[in-house]
Amino acid sequence: MLFATAELTPIARVGGLAEAAAGLISALRGSGVDVHLVVPDYGGVELDESETFSLDAPEWVGPVTVRRGVHPVVGAVDLVHVPGMDRPHPYLDETGEGWPDNDRRFMGFSAAITLLANATNPDVVHLNDWHTSAATAWLHGRFPTMLTIHTLGYQGVCGEHWLQHLGNEAFRFAWWGATNPMAGAIQLADRVLAVSPTYASEIVTPEGGMGLHERLAALGDRLIGIRNGIDTAIWNPLSDPLIAANYTVADTAERATCRSALMAEAGWADDNQTLIAVVSRLVDQKGIDLALSCARFLDTMPARLMVLGSGAVAIADGLRYWQDRAPDRVWFLDGYDEPLAHRLFAGSDLFFMPSRFEPCGLAQMQAMAYGSIPVVTGVGGLVDTVIDDDRDRGDGTGFVSRTVDDAGVLDALHRGVRAVRVSRRRDAIQRRGMRMDWSWAEPAQDHIALYQELSAE
Secondary structure, three states: OEEEOOOEOOOEOOOHHHHHHHHHHHHHHHOOOOOEEEEEOOOOOOOEEEEEEEEOOOOOOOOEEEEEEEEOOOEEEEEEEOOOOOOOOOOEOOOOOEOOOHHHHHHHHHHHHHHHHHHHOOOOEEEEHHHHHOHHHHHOOOOOEEEEEOOOOOOOOEEHHHHHHOHHHHHHHEEOOEEOHHHHHHHHOOEEEEOOHHHHHHOOOOOOOOOOHHHHHOOHHHEEEOOOOOOOOOOOOOOOOOOOOOOOOOOOOOHHHHHHHHHHHHOOOOOOOEEEEEEOOEOHHHOHHHHHHHHOOOOOOOEEEEEEEOEOHHHHHHHHHHHHHOOOOEEEEEOOOHHHHHHHHHHOOEEEEOOOOOOOOOHHHHHHHOOOEEEEEOOHHHHHHOOEOOOOOOOOOEEEEOOOOHHHHHHHHHHHHHHHOOHHHHHHHHHHHHHOOOOOHHHHHHHHHHHHHHHHO
8 A cells, every 4th residue: 555645743743634644654553564665755764774756747846856765664665856845844945934835835745646656556546635635646447545634724726837747637627717727627536534433524604614615525436434543652640751750541640740840930820720721733724713712711610821822923922912911820931842741631620622513633643642621612533532421421531612613612611611610520520531442443453454355446
């Protein structure tokens, strides 16, 4: 199986795509699947036992070189370089704007995926998001293909002139005077996979389909939802070397040590006030502005908020404003710090994730693995992973807002704060979340079943 992705932890990480791809690849290989992994060569990644070779690419792509070798974490991998691919950030320049030649870079990468498939003759080609979608134009009818949609928020829409390079299937990519890689791939892929069952049902609606709902609805049973997993070898409070003390679901006493260490890191006294954590990209999708609207009520809950994330300057500025205005209530670090993410999950009482839409979400599962109780909106994969304990008392693993707005998320947060103050209820909710199997074991087997189905057609 040839698996192509623009992100892969730890080679290149921007969002959940990187972690999801890495976790799935590890589980597939652990189950005996022969995975030919293909990732862009953004530069600076060393491989063992490597060889470098060129691909005979079309003139419009330019020279293509492949470094094939073994990465110490992800294993065997092909790193593909097309002109302009090596950049300090996969997609964005230093101002946070997209590189102006992202269309050329990832069209070229998609062409290189096709050339590698021709050379290796895989049973199935598994593509991920818009960065690889154009490959379906050249792979269609030659190899079984599967496209995973990690988010419809980014579709790779670019100039109409790209249609001239997409061959006989170019018309499928035509999009209101432009070229839409994801729109074409949705029609051409043999299976389209959404990263949670609820997201699969949302994206066929006008509200959730982001302009592609009709094409997605037309797929019928070719559209499938499989929940993502997390790497439970990394996200495990029993063995995690990055947290202040280790603990298990059977004995969570050392969570208090993790909480005290986290409070000290923020410069706060470890009192009985609820500690709320946010670990997120700072983008509109993640609803961080909804979290900010709750900041004015922290004093009356009472609670404190720690936020780790990077992204939109305006959202970061809003967090800095609250940090300056209420330093005893709000703490913010602009950036991504994975060790700190582990500490936040291990030391916080509640994990806040007020997303406007969420294809699957990984952070809520990571939080539950560490006993931080999630407070989320009722969208996408959050519906599939978090059970509201007020609606299903005795079965809940967190708290779910009925609406994606200020009033809804504030109500859910208040309910979470009230719950964690009752130690027996808090402990019960924590343990239910910690006992859930969030690993890739079952999702990987569901993927393998799809690969077998495709290769037999």
